Amino acid sequence: MKTVFSGIQPSGDMHVGNYIGAIRNWITLQDQYRSFFCVVDYHAITQDYAVKEMGRRVFDMAVDILALGVDPDKATLFVQSMVPEHTELCWVLNAVTGHGDLERMTQFKDKSEHQPENINAALFEYPVLQAADILLYKAELVPVGQDQVQHIELARRIARSFNHRWGKVFPECEPKLTPVAKVLGLDGQQKMSKSLNNHLPLAAMEDKPLRKLLGRAVTDVKRVERTDPGDPDVCNVFAWHGMFSTEEDRAWVREGCTTAGIGCVDCKGRLAERMVAHFAPYRERRAELLAHPERVKDTLHAGAEKARAVAKKTMDEVRHKLGLWR
Ligand code: TRP
Numbered sequence: 001m002k003t004v005f006s007g008i009q010p011s012g013d014m015h016v017g018n019y020i021g022a023i024r025n026w027i028t029l030q031d032q033y034r035s036f037f038c039v040v041d042y043h044a045i046t047q048d049y050a051v052k053e054m055g056r057r058v059f060d061m062a063v064d065i066l067a068l069g070v071d072p073d074k075a076t077l078f079v080q081s082m083v084p085e086h087t088e089l090c091w092v093l094n095a096v097t098g099h100g101d102l103e104r105m106t107q108f109k110d111k112s113e114h115q116p117e118n119i120n121a122a123l124f125e126y127p128v129l130q131a132a133d134i135l136l137y138k139a140e141l142v143p144v145g146q147d148q149v150q151h152i153e154l155a156r157r158i159a160r161s162f163n164h165r166w167g168k169v170f171p172e173c174e175p176k177l178t179p180v181a182k183v184l185g186l187d188g189q190q191k192m193s194k195s196l197n198n199h200l201p202l203a204a205m206e207d208k209p210l211r212k213l214l215g216r217a218v219t220d221v222k223r224v225e226r227t228d229p230g231d232p233d234v235c236n237v238f239a240w241h242g243m244f245s246t247e248e249d250r251a252w253v254r255e256g257c258t259t260a261g262i263g264c265v266d267c268k269g270r271l272a273e274r275m276v277a278h279f280a281p282y283r284e285r286r287a288e289l290l291a292h293p294e295r296v297k298d299t300l301h302a303g304a305e306k307a308r309a310v311a312k313k314t315m316d317e318v319r320h321k322l323g324l325w326r
Contacts, residue, residue, distance in 0.1 A: 002033050003137055004029050006142060007038040007080070008061065010039050010040070010057040012053065012057030012058075016199070017193065017200075021183055025179070029176075030071060031074065036307060036310075038133060040080045046120065046122045058079055063286060063289050064282075077300065078303035085308065089136050090125070090132040093162065102127060130155060131154065131159070134152070137314070138314065143176045152173060166318075167321045205276055205278075215268070217236065217240075219236070230258065231258070232257050
C-alpha cells in the first residue's frame with residue numbers, strides 16, 4: 001500500500017479554499033492509502049505571527065480537520081513540532097539541497113516580496129523542511145494544489161541526491177493534484193487565502209453571515225446592471241456552484257444568468273443554501289469536539305506517537321547511512 005503525506009499550515013481559520021484544495025481530498029485518500037496528515041506549525045514560524053495565538057490556531061485547525069471527516073482510525077493526524085525528527089531530517093537534507101534550487105522557488109520569491117522586512121533563512125529553507133516532512137514517512141504521494149508542485153518536485157530531487165550520495169533510503173515522491181487545482185477568493189482573481197482576506201471561512205457557514213460575505217463576491221464584471229445578461233463561465237461564484245450545488249442548480253443559474261432572468265443576488269442565495277447544507281454535519285461535529293477538547297488532545301498525542309515511531313526508524317536508517325558514530 002502506498003503512503004500519502006500532506007501538511008497544512010495552522011492558519012486557525014479553515015476556509016473553503018483549504019477544504020476544497022486539501023482536506024476534501026485527504027478524506028478520500030485516507031480510505032485508499034496509509035495516510036499521514038500534519039499541522040505544520042514549524043513551517044508557520046517563517047512568517048510573522050502572534051505568539052499568544054499560535055496554540056489556539058493549531059488546535060482549531062486540528063478540530064476542523066477532524067470535524068470535516070479525517071478519521072484518526074484510518075489516518076495519522078499529528079502536529080509537526082511534536083515529532084522532532086522533522087527538523088532533524090531537515091538538517092541532513094540541507095546537505096544535499098542546492099542553494100540555487102531554493103533560489104528558484106517561486107513561493108519564496110512571492111513571500112519575500114510580501115514581507116521584505118523579514119526575509120529569514122527559515123523562509124528560504126521552507127521547502128527543505130517540507131521535503132523532510134514527506135521523506136520521513138517515505139511517502140510516494142503528496143496531495144497538494146498547483147502552487148505546491150514545485151516544492152514536491154524539489155523534494156523528489158532531494159531524495160534522489162540523498163540516495164545517490166549515501167545509499168537508497170527514500171522513494172521518489174510525486175504530487176497528487178487535487179481535482180480542483182485552484183479555488184479563487186471573493187475578489188474572483190487571486191487564490192483564496194486568509195492573508196488576502198478574500199476567503200470564505202468555514203466559521204461563516206450560517207445563512208446570514210454567509211449571504212453577507214457572498215454579497216462581496218465579484219461576479220462577471222461585465223454584468224453591471226441587473227438587466228444585463230451575464231456569462232457564468234467567467235464568473236467565480238459560478239465556479240463555487242460547481243463545488244457545492246446540484247446539476248439542476250447550475251442549469252438554473254446558467255439559464256437565469258445568461259438571460260438576465262435572475263440577478264447575482266439570487267444566484268448567490270442559492271449557493272449560500274447549498275453551502276450551509278453541505279457544512280451542516282461539519283458544524284455539528286465541530287461543536288461536539290469543542291465540547292470535549294480532551295478528545296482532540298488525546299487524538300493528537302496518539303497521532304504524534306504513531307508518527308514518531310515511523311520517524312525514529314527512518315532517522316536510525318539515515319544516521320546509519322551517513323556513517324555517524326553511535
Ligand atoms: N507548504 C504547504 C502549504 O503551504 C504545507 C506543507 C508543509 C506540506 N509540509 C508539507 C504539504 C508536506 C504537503 C506535504 O500548503
